[in-house]
Amino acid sequence: MIKYYSALIVLGALGLLADYAFSSTGFSSHYLDSGIAGKTVLIVGGIQGDEPGGFNAASLVVTHYKILSGTVRVVPNLNFSSIIKRSRGLYGDLNRKFDVLNPSDPEFNTIKKIKKMILEADVDLVLNLHDGSGFYSKVYEDKNRHPGRWGQSIIVDQEQMPPRAEEKKGSFFQLAGAARKSVDSVNTNLLQPDHKFHVRNTRTAHGDLEMAKSLTYFALKNNKSAFGIEASKSLPTAKRVYYHLLALEAFFDQAGILFERKFSLTEEGISRAIDQGIELALGKNRILLTVENVRNRLSFIPLEKKGKLAFQVNHPLMTLIQTGNVYNLFHGNRRLTRLSPQYFDYDFSLKSIEMIVDGKNRRVTFGTSVPVKQRFLVKKIPDHRVNIIGFSKKTITNESGFVVRKENFIQRFSIDKGGYIFRVEVYGSNKFNGMILVDFRPNQTEDTDIASSFGDKGGQAGFL
Numbered sequence: 001m002i003k004y005y006s007a008l009i010v011l012g013a014l015g016l017l018a019d020y021a022f023s024s025t026g027f028s029s030h031y032l033d034s035g036i037a038g039k040t041v042l043i044v045g046g047i048q049g050d051e052p053g054g055f056n057a058a059s060l061v062v063t064h065y066k067i068l069s070g071t072v073r074v075v076p077n078l079n080f081s082s083i084i085k086r087s088r089g090l091y092g093d094l095n096r097k098f099d100v101l102n103p104s105d106p107e108f109n110t111i112k113k114i115k116k117m118i119l120e121a122d123v124d125l126v127l128n129l130h131d132g133s134g135f136y137s138k139v140y141e142d143k144n145r146h147p148g149r150w151g152q153s154i155i156v157d158q159e160q161m162p163p164r165a166e167e168k169k170g171s172f173f174q175l176a177g178a179a180r181k182s183v184d185s186v187n188t189n190l191l192q193p194d195h196k197f198h199v200r201n202t203r204t205a206h207g208d209l210e211m212a213k214s215l216t217y218f219a220l221k222n223n224k225s226a227f228g229i230e231a232s233k234s235l236p237t238a239k240r241v242y243y244h245l246l247a248l249e250a251f252f253d254q255a256g257i258l259f260e261r262k263f264s265l266t267e268e269g270i271s272r273a274i275d276q277g278i279e280l281a282l283g284k285n286r287i288l289l290t291v292e293n294v295r296n297r298l299s300f301i302p303l304e305k306k307g308k309l310a311f312q313v314n315h316p317l318m319t320l321i322q323t324g325n326v327y328n329l330f331h332g333n334r335r336l337t338r339l340s341p342q343y344f345d346y347d348f349s350l351k352s353i354e355m356i357v358d359g360k361n362r363r364v365t366f367g368t369s370v371p372v373k374q375r376f377l378v379k380k381i382p383d384h385r386v387n388i389i390g391f392s393k394k395t396i397t398n399e400s401g402f403v404v405r406k407e408n409f410i411q412r413f414s415i416d417k418g419g420y421i422f423r424v425e426v427y428g429s430n431k432f433n434g435m436i437l438v439d440f441r442p443n444q445t446e447d448t449d450i451a452s453s454f455g456d457k458g459g460q461a462g463f464l
């Protein structure tokens, strides 16, 4: 079963918000605990909002990895508001706020909360994922490849941890040595030779005032081994994610963390996994939308007239944002679709409908999706009207009792770009009862088990 983020929020009173605001600690945290003793790794993605390689890689660890020994904690979306707005930092650079910070800073609580996670006693290793400019090189080669660039490197603040950290010596005391091992591992899997990774030592304690305010240096000062991983901004997102995951897996190996990855580590496998199985639930679970490959606009979504809109999503980078009379569904820095509502009173007395799907009788609960191979029929419901959106029998207002096949639909009414998934809505005396989806996509499995690794502590990603 797909698990959802716990009751997400709510977008002010309908129609009142011209723009939107985010809560100050809008990030989510995910505890992937194998239950088997081992090291604990904390992964942070999205500290700067314009680095999709890092935040998508961290999210894939949440949605598509199973940790088999040790513990992995992931904050995939530290600067979520900036991610959505494609900004490096709406309130300045979040990675320069780890030294001293005025309590009036709008990100004070974000910093406080992530510092607490870094300082948790069992955290052995902190990995901060970035997309950096160009390609780091020890010598000047050209304007995109020189010692001032950051891309394709693993960053350490100094050669080894401070002596006081010695009691936790373990495998990550020698920072540069551990970075070297991961770099070597990444370099055995390069997509092309000029993507080569390097270790970059910022020698932060020797006067790098900027890096002294960073997350990794805060961790180091508190005896936590920490590394920055930088994929190059010169590469497309899927390639950046590829390198981030190679580096993460190399650190997992060094930490003795065993894992299972539910997709193949290729650009294509990554691109598919990023949107795989993503869903949005609305209308007190009376509406489910499969939003993998969703159309750019969905119209006449029957939302409840009164009250606030609550929604649920099953991916840590997804959220719904109201702008005027439109709801924008985001996946990180991409807007997936725009929902135009039509408002109804809801009637919750009916919970399910009876259908015949490919010859089998089925009772189907509202807010779910039904795989259909050939045909379906919605049985008549006394005093209720069934509206099969895009079903082309023009003169009929109640579409129950008809056998419906994929070719009976007008394609542009599907919710997906592929023309496979359609809405079936039920109304009684002008009140909305619920929606189900009929999904004609071939090769569907009943339960894809994606996102099943969402921990129970999966933080919410909702906003005011």
Ligand SMILES: [Zn+2]
Pocket (backbone or CB within 6 Å): 048, 051, 129, 130, 131, 132
């Ligand atoms: Zn960065």
